[in-house]
Amino acid sequence: MPGSEGRTTMKHQARIVDGLxxxxxxxxxxWIGHARPSPQETPRSVEREKLLATIRDPGxxxxxxxxVMQAMQRLGMMKDTGAIDDLxxxxxxxxxxxxxxxxxxxxxxxDSRSSPRRFPAIEALVLIGRPALPALVRVIGASxxxxxESKCALEAVRWIFLEIYESGTPDPxxxxxxxxxxxAARYLAQAASEAPSPEAKERLRLGAEKLKHxxxxxxPY
Amino acid sequence: xxxxxxxxxxxxxxxxxPRWRSFVSTLQRAAxxxxxxxxxxxxxxxxxxxxxxxxxxxxxVYGWGVTDVTTYSMYHVxxxxxxxxxxxxxxxxxVYASWQNSARGDVALxxxxxxxxxxxxxxxxxxxxxxxxxxxxxxxSGAQTTVPYVTLTLRTGNNNTVSTDNDxxxxxYQELNTYILGYFRSGGSADHVWRTAVEIVGxxxxxxYTGTFTxxxxxxAQRVYHDTVELTQYRKDxxxxxxxxxxxxxxxxxxxxxxxxxxxxxxxxxSAPSDPPGYIYRKRVNFNQWVTLPDGVTQVSNNLxxxxxxxxxxxTNGDQAQQDIPNDNQAATGSTKITWNFQ
Numbered sequence: 001m002p003g004s005e006g007r008t009t010m011k012h013q014a015r016i017v018d019g020l021x022x023x024x025x026x027x028x029x030x031w032i033g034h035a036r037p038s039p040q041e042t043p044r045s046v047e048r049e050k051l052l053a054t055i056r057d058p059g060x061x062x063x064x065x066x067x068v069m070q071a072m073q074r075l076g077m078m079k080d081t082g083a084i085d086d087l088x089x090x091x092x093x094x095x096x097x098x099x100x101x102x103x104x105x106x107x108x109x110x111d112s113r114s115s116p117r118r119f120p121a122i123e124a125l126v127l128i129g130r131p132a133l134p135a136l137v138r139v140i141g142a143s144x145x146x147x148x149e150s151k152c153a154l155e156a157v158r159w160i161f162l163e164i165y166e167s168g169t170p171d172p173x174x175x176x177x178x179x180x181x182x183x184a185a186r187y188l189a190q191a192a193s194e195a196p197s198p199e200a201k202e203r204l205r206l207g208a209e210k211l212k213h214x215x216x217x218x219x220p221y
Numbered sequence: 222x223x224x225x226x227x228x229x230x231x232x233x234x235x236x237x238x239p240r241w242r243s244f245v246s247t248l249q250r251a252a253x254x255x256x257x258x259x260x261x262x263x264x265x266x267x268x269x270x271x272x273x274x275x276x277x278x279x280x281x282v283y284g285w286g287v288t289d290v291t292t293y294s295m296y297h298v299x300x301x302x303x304x305x306x307x308x309x310x311x312x313x314x315x316v317y318a319s320w321q322n323s324a325r326g327d328v329a330l331x332x333x334x335x336x337x338x339x340x341x342x343x344x345x346x347x348x349x350x351x352x353x354x355x356x357x358x359x360x361x362s363g364a365q366t367t368v369p370y371v372t373l374t375l376r377t378g379n380n381n382t383v384s385t386d387n388d389x390x391x392x393x394y395q396e397l398n399t400y401i402l403g404y405f406r407s408g409g410s411a412d413h414v415w416r417t418a419v420e421i422v423g424x425x426x427x428x429x430y431t432g433t434f435t436x437x438x439x440x441x442a443q444r445v446y447h448d449t450v451e452l453t454q455y456r457k458d459x460x461x462x463x464x465x466x467x468x469x470x471x472x473x474x475x476x477x478x479x480x481x482x483x484x485x486x487x488x489x490x491x492s493a494p495s496d497p498p499g500y501i502y503r504k505r506v507n508f509n510q511w512v513t514l515p516d517g518v519t520q521v522s523n524n525l526x527x528x529x530x531x532x533x534x535x536x537t538n539g540d541q542a543q544q545d546i547p548n549d550n551q552a553a554t555g556s557t558k559i560t561w562n563f564q
Contacts, residue, residue, distance in 0.1 A: 077466055098454075099493065106502060107491035108445060108455050111463040112411040114396040127466060159467070162395060166388045167475065180391070 044078070051075050055086055061093060069095055069120040076124030081131045083124070088135050090121040091152040115155045122152055126159040133160060137191045140207045141200030154207050158184050185211040268358050270346030272303070274366035280332025280427030282307070282368055286344025290358055291322040297357065299324035300347040308338030315345075332368070332427060338519055341365050369430045371423040371482065371512045371522035377552045378403030383420055383485065386478035388470035393485050396468070404531075404550045406540070407487065414491030415540055417529040417552035421484040423512055423522060425473040428480025433471045434512050434521070436484045438462040441507040441526075445490070446561040448501040455504070462486075462508065484510070488529045488552075492540050500535040501543055505559040528557035 054060060054071040061068050072090065075083040095118050099105045107113070116123035125132040136153045143150035161184035185208045192204035270288045277283060286303035303326035304314035311330055318326035330340065341363065348358035376384070382400040383390045394400055398408030402418045423434070440462050445455035470476070470483040490504045506529045512522035529552045532543035542550060546562055557563065 073464070073466065104493055104495050105454070106445075106493045106496065107412055107414060107489075108504070109412060109414055109416070109487075109489040109491065110440065111465055112396045112468070112487060114409075114411045114467075116467050117463070117465065123467060159392075159395075162391055163467070166391055167472075 048075070048078065048080060048082075051078075051080075052083060052086060055083075055090065065093075065096070068093070072120045072124040073127075076127030079128050081128060084128060084132050084135050087121045087124050087128075087132075088139060091119065091139065091156070092148045093121060094118050095120060115152070116159060119152050119155075122156045122159065125156045126163055129160055129163060133157065133187065136160075137188070137204065140188070141191070141195055141197075141204050143203070145203055145206050150203070150207075154210060157188065157207075158211060160184075161187070181211060181214060185209075268348060270301070270344070270348075270358055270360055270362055272342045272344040272362040272364040274305075274340060274342045274364040276366055276368055276370045276426045278426060278428065280368060280429075282330045282332075282340045282366060284313075284328045284340070284342035284364065285325060286342065286346065286362065287323070287325045288344075288346040288348055288358060289323040290348030290350075295353070296351040297322055298349045298351065299358075300349070301326045302345040303328050304343050305330055306341050306343070307333070307336045308340065309333070309336045311336060337368055337432070337514065339365055339367050367519065367521040368427075369432070369521055370426045371434065372426070373510060373512065373522050373525035374422050374424070375419055375525060375527050375552075375554045376402060376422060377417070377419040381420075384422070384478075384481075384483065386476040386481065387420065387483040387485070388472065388475045389468050389483065389485055392467050397487060403552070404542075406542075407489065411487075412489070412491055413539075414489040415531060415533050415542060415550075416487040416489035417531055417550065418485070418487035419527065419529075419552045421486070421510055421525065421527075423473075423482040423484075425480040425482060428473070430473055430480060432473075433515055434473075434482055435471070435515055435517050436464070436469055436482075436510065436512055437517075438464075438484075438486070438508055438510045441509050441556075442559050443504070443506040444559040444561075445505075446501075446503040448503070449561045451561075457506075482512070488531070490531050490533060492533065492535045496535045498536050501532065502534075503530075503532040503543070503546075503549075503561050505530055505557055505561075505563075507556045507559065525554070526556055527552060527554050530557055530563075 051071040051074055055068055055075070072087065075087070097107070097113065099107050111117050116126055125136065136157050139153040140150055143153070161180045165180035165183065188204050188208035188211060192201050192208060195201035195204055268290045272284065272286045274282065274284045282305065284303060284305040286301045288299040288301045290297040290299050298319060298321055300319045301324045302315040302317050304312060305328040306312050307330055311333065313328040313330050316326040316328050318324040326344070328342070342365065344362045346358055346360050346362055347356060349355070350357045381402045383393050383402065390400065394409070396409045396411040397416070397418065399405060402420055404415070404417050406415050407413055421436070438461070440457045440460050443455065443457040445452045468485040473480045473482050488506055490502055492500060492502060508527050508529070510525045510527065511520055513520050530549050532546065532549050533540045534543040544550065548563065
């Protein structure tokens with residue numbers, strides 16, 4: 001009898017060990033079976049890819065422009081420098097308000113209707129900030145100064161310097177406007193001196209002059 | 222005569238006795254009424270139990286639970302158990318309190334810079350009546366607050382200008398060609414129309430918080446009138462208002478603002494080029510504004526209701542202010558009637 005009791009105890013122990021092994025195996029299944037996301041597949045990167053796909057879709061710009069504009073704004077708020085090259089071709093993509101579609105309507109202004117609002121790529125590039133400046137310089141250097149594309153790029157440069165100034169420590173000796181307007185003009189003048197062609201040099205110089213004399217800022221479009 | 226007098230005397234006596242009884246009876250009734258009046262005049266209490274939560278200026282979260290079973294005619298005992306739980310699971314409590322008639326328990330969690338989100342207070346509330354020998358309250362209550370917490374207020378009009386520690390002060394100037402808040406016709410790069418401009422101020426607790434936020438605003442209701450007749454094409458109900466990040470200062474430490482964030486808005490209205498002179502437009506809008514963490518979901522502020530009232534009249538020199546209705550052409554905290562004349 002002691003022997004059978006011993007065997008029974010061993011059997012129980014064996015069952016417990018088997019049970020524990022099975023439990024461990026069951027618990028391990030999710031870890032073994034589930035493919036872990038790669039470090040790149042963070043929620044932010046997934047969102048970014050979706051946003052980029054949205055703004056790259058020319059059909060959506062026609063069928064659901066609001067969605068495209070929201071995606072542009074979101075990329076700007078994420079300060080996604082990788083989106084700059086996708087935003088530059090959209091500089092002239094504009095938000096159409098009801099009165100733009102039907103001139104007989106009055107203007108019910110639930111936003112400011114400023115240039116960054118009318119042209120969402122300006123807003124997004126301004127939110128991205130300084131890293132967007134070289135791409136904008138290329139647009140100004142390569143476009144007819146009277147073209148909407150060039151005017152929007154110049155407007156974006158102007159707003160970027162305003163944003164840079166606003167996020168810094170104010171200089172009590174100078175008014176804010178004096179500082180950032182001249183900074184923007186100086187930047188374009190410098191870009192003009194380094195321009196690859198005489199034509200680009202002249203266009204950038206003209207842009208710097210406009211900023212210096214604060215032209216066009218009221219109605220760049 | 223004597224007989225008659227006697228008779229009269231008897232009659233008088235007989236008639237006086239019922240009057241006396243009547244007087245006593247009236248006195249008794251008055252006493253009852255007076256007693257009832259006194260009884261009802263005694264302070265009477267409804268039992269109550271509740272919880273509360275708040276954030277101190279240093280980021281400490283305070284919670285409390287209260288059970289109130291006060292009465293003057295019975296012997297009541299109040300009990301409360303309170304627990305405060307943080308988003309990360311830190312807990313204070315349950316704290317127990319018991320006292321005659323009313324009991325309050327207090328809990329607190331100190332500021333933890335890695336523990337942001339919603340803090341919950343949960344209370345168990347009980348009250349016992351020794352005269353009746355039973356529980357008279359057996360309930361629970363809860364409350365919640367957030368860390369950080371943002372208290373929203375509105376600045377407008379009265380010669381106010383955009384706050385100097387608002388990072389977007391210059392952007393506002395660029396768009397509207399002024400720093401003034403309130404009612405004006407804007408210049409700048411925005412459309413040149415009459416507006417009621419406001420600055421929404423969010424005071425962040427704790428004021429040392431360095432994270433960022435997201436502003437949200439909905440148009441609760443909007444109506445536009447051609448003088449007295451509604452133009453239904455401009456009607457809006459419960460729709461999201463446009464987000465303008467270039468007019469939002471979401472950094473509570475920028476510009477030396479020590480825990481303030483800002484949003485700027487300037488709802489306006491401008492006539493159509495084809496409108497004849499003398500054409501009157503009236504716009505009435507109610508807004509609701511709040512703040513969330515950057516997740517866009519966790520609300521960390523009060524709901525700020527504010528409104529805009531605006532009337533313009535066209536002229537050969539462009540739109541002019543229409544001032545025929547008292548208290549028109551302003552923005553303020555609260556809600557407005559969205560009728561043409563606020564009636």
